[in-house]
Amino acid sequence: MRKHRMPEMKEGGVNVTPLIDIVMCLIIFFMLVAKIGVTTGADSTIQPPETILGTKIEDIGNALTLNVRGGPRLEEPIVTALTEKGEHEPREIKIVEQRGTVQDRPLERVLTAFQRNNANAKVIILGEKDLQYHLLEQVLISCANAKITNVNFQTKPAGSGSVVAQK
Amino acid sequence: MKIKGAKQVHYDSGPNMTPLVDVVMVILIFLMMAGSFTQGGWFLQSTVPIKAKGGSKVDVPPGTIPDEPLEVRIDNAADGFRVLAGDIRATGDKEQLKGALAEKLKAYGAAGTPPEKVQVVLMPGRNVKYENIVAVYEAALRAGFTKVGFATSH
Numbered sequence: 453m454r455k456h457r458m459p460e461m462k463e464g465g466v467n468v469t470p471l472i473d474i475v476m477c478l479i480i481f482f483m484l485v486a487k488i489g490v491t492t493g494a495d496s497t498i499q500p501p502e503t504i505l506g507t508k509i510e511d512i513g514n515a516l517t518l519n520v521r522g523g524p525r526l527e528e529p530i531v532t533a534l535t536e537k538g539e540h541e542p543r544e545i546k547i548v549e550q551r552g553t554v555q556d557r558p559l560e561r562v563l564t565a566f567q568r569n570n571a572n573a574k575v576i577i578l579g580e581k582d583l584q585y586h587l588l589e590q591v592l593i594s595c596a597n598a599k600i601t602n603v604n605f606q607t608k609p610a611g612s613g614s615v616v617a618q619k
Numbered sequence: 620m621k622i623k624g625a626k627q628v629h630y631d632s633g634p635n636m637t638p639l640v641d642v643v644m645v646i647l648i649f650l651m652m653a654g655s656f657t658q659g660g661w662f663l664q665s666t667v668p669i670k671a672k673g674g675s676k677v678d679v680p681p682g683t684i685p686d687e688p689l690e691v692r693i694d695n696a697a698d699g700f701r702v703l704a705g706d707i708r709a710t711g712d713k714e715q716l717k718g719a720l721a722e723k724l725k726a727y728g729a730a731g732t733p734p735e736k737v738q739v740v741l742m743p744g745r746n747v748k749y750e751n752i753v754a755v756y757e758a759a760l761r762a763g764f765t766k767v768g769f770a771t772s773h
Contacts, residue, residue, distance in 0.1 A: 468636050475644065476643065478647055479647050482651060482654055486653070486654020503754075505761055507662055576662065580749065581749055581750035582749065584745070584748065584749070585743040585744065589769070592668075592669040593771070601666050601668050605663045605664075605756070
């Protein structure tokens with residue numbers, strides 16, 4: 453019986469198959485790990501205090517990040533957060549707003565609505581390390597009035613040298 | 620004169636992969652540039668809401684024994700914080716404060732109060748810096764206290 457041999461293949465260029473294998477693996481890795489267009493609203497310019505102790509919160513879906521800034525002459529903190537879905541930039545939320553004779557509390561209103569819509573609502577406070585307590589206190593009181601008991605203080609791991617703010 | 624052209628050797632051994640490689644490389648570069656690899660973040664957690672000084676505003680369900688409060692007064696000092704909590708006096712040194720609070724917790728245990736029944740109430744002054752508050756908060760957690768909350772400023 454006559455045997456048929458496979459025709460000899462001659463290389464016409466560089467073999468790109470291993471390259472494609474590796475690149476495909478990298479693409480799948482990046483697609484799984486990378487978060488594109490997801491933001492918690494954390495302000496990366498805020499320098500939080502450093503701590504040794506800390507826990508990681510992986511589930512940030514039910515968390516609202518409040519960026520709290522202050523100044524030596526301010527009587528009210530500057531609070532910014534992403535309150536609406538689809539927002540890309542955090543907007544300022546006042547603690548107290550005077551509307552004619554009526555005193556409105558926008559932050560408390562936002563937090564109450566957030567608490568009502570999320571069974572496991574939690575608030576992350578990202579504050580400047582120089583923030584004074586009388587400013588932070590107003591945010592904490594708003595959280596308490598909105599019946600949010602799970603309040604987390606974002607810090608950065610001691611010696612990390614970089615802000616852990618999520619973007 | 621007859622000019623001989625170079626011998627063209629062409630082997631088709633499969634589909635042309637070049638456009639695929641181009642596109643895949645573009646996707647790879649896009650994902651590497653646009654993606655962000657978020658860490659989980661680093662947080663000090665609290666499930667205790669702020670309360671007004673004196674504790675009159677805190678709702679205690681009927682039939683429950685209120686927690687033993689440990690009031691920790693915090694002020695700014697030249698080298699960080701100054702803490703006053705019962706017989707504890709600490710200034711600036713986190714490790715010393717942690718050790719003193721751990722001793723306090725042991726004393727509570729010896730007196731029959733479990734750690735989860737002790738409520739640490741941080742009472743910072745009006746102008747106390749957030750980093751000092753966090754330092755004391757962390758020291759209390761590291762000492763083994765589980766319930767750490769805030770009171771309004773003094």
